[in-house]
Amino acid sequence: MTTFSLFNDSQEILPFDGSAVLHRRVFSEEFSRKAFERLQAETPWEQPEIVMFGKKYPQAGKSTWHTNTGVNYVYSRIERVAHPMTDLLDEFRLKCESVAGASFNSVLVNLYRDGNDSVSWHSDNEAINGREPTIASVSLGATRRFDLRHRETKQTVRVDLEDGSLLVMSGLSQICWVHQIAKTKTAVGPRINLTFRLVNRA
Ligand SMILES: O=C(O)CCC(=O)C(=O)O
Numbered sequence: 783m784t785t786f787s788l789f790n791d792s793q794e795i796l797p798f799d800g801s802a803v804l805h806r807r808v809f810s811e812e813f814s815r816k817a818f819e820r821l822q823a824e825t826p827w828e829q830p831e832i833v834m835f836g837k838k839y840p841q842a843g844k845s846t847w848h849t850n851t852g853v854n855y856v857y858s859r860i861e862r863v864a865h866p867m868t869d870l871l872d873e874f875r876l877k878c879e880s881v882a883g884a885s886f887n888s889v890l891v892n893l894y895r896d897g898n899d900s901v902s903w904h905s906d907n908e909a910i911n912g913r914e915p916t917i918a919s920v921s922l923g924a925t926r927r928f929d930l931r932h933r934e935t936k937q938t939v940r941v942d943l944e945d946g947s948l949l950v951m952s953g954l955s956q957i958c959w960v961h962q963i964a965k966t967k968t969a970v971g972p973r974i975n976l977t978f979r980l981v982n983r984a
């Protein structure tokens with residue numbers, strides 16, 4: 783297991799089989815704070831139900847899918863309806879494009895209200911993301927730990943995703959690794975995450 787806590791500006795956190803580069807403080811404290819407040823208040827939050835062992839459970843966190851492509855996002859047998867992009871999301875998108883050197887047309891906005899909200903082990907390997915997608919993941923608000931685990935070797939990499947940071951995953955990262963935001967018993971405030979993606983148009 784590898785744990786990163788260095789304060790470098792940009793850092794590759796995957797040892798092999800893909801890339802995940804963490805860029806710290808891409809968005810200023812003030813911009814991040816204001817954006818967090820606007821997103822929290824203005825996002826039409828949804829809490830879809832997932833089916834596990836034949837039973838329905840609300841997802842552990844709220845989220846909303848935004849894209850002007852008209853493409854709905856289907857994962858774990860749930861379908862997320864396309865909401866339009868907003869000026870604020872477009873501002874984030876443009877900055878992510880310039881840092882990542884890639885294009886994006888969609889974003890999943892996730893709200894983790896406290897340490898009980900989480901996202902369990904998965905990879906963003908749905909066909910609409912393409913085979914080796916580049917995904918730009920912005921963190922706002924409370925710091926949460928992000929874990930990546932190699933599908934075969936089970937090697938685990940852990941990193942704290944701090945306010946204003948941008949994690950860019952690319953190459954084999956969605957094929958060879960799974961990732962999660964685990965629940966935590968530590969008292970943590972709310973966090974908003976934006977994962978920008980490029981999906982094929984409908
Ligand atoms: O909140 C995060 O940092 C990760 C979210 C995530 O993995 C996803 O939306 O697919």
Ligand SMILES: [Mn+2]
Nearest residue numbers: 904905906961
């Ligand atoms: Mn993901």
